[in-house]
Amino acid sequence: MTVIADTHRLISQLTQRGFTEQQAEVMIEVAQELDLSELATRRDITDLQHQLEKLELRLTINLGSLMAAGIGVLALLKYFG
Numbered sequence: 674m675t676v677i678a679d680t681h682r683l684i685s686q687l688t689q690r691g692f693t694e695q696q697a698e699v700m701i702e703v704a705q706e707l708d709l710s711e712l713a714t715r716r717d718i719t720d721l722q723h724q725l726e727k728l729e730l731r732l733t734i735n736l737g738s739l740m741a742a743g744i745g746v747l748a749l750l751k752y753f754g
Contacts, residue, residue, distance in 0.1 A: 678705075 680701050686695035
């Protein structure tokens with residue numbers, strides 16, 4: 674994903690904040706080469722949070738079922754054992 678920006682304006686802003694013109698130019702060049710296509714968006718993170726909440730609920734239900742079954746087996750062993 675290539676980001677097109679007003680590089681002259683960005684260089685001016687950086688030089689006003691204390692960078693040399695050469696430093697500002699290099700920073701802009703590097704920033705333009707960044708590949709942002711793999712970054713997660715807020716929506717991606719929100720979707721992931723919802724999926725994790727669903728998984729947590731399923732795991733809680735499964736653990737509860739296993740505990741109930743285990744207690745049932747122990748009760749049967751005590752009663753018939």
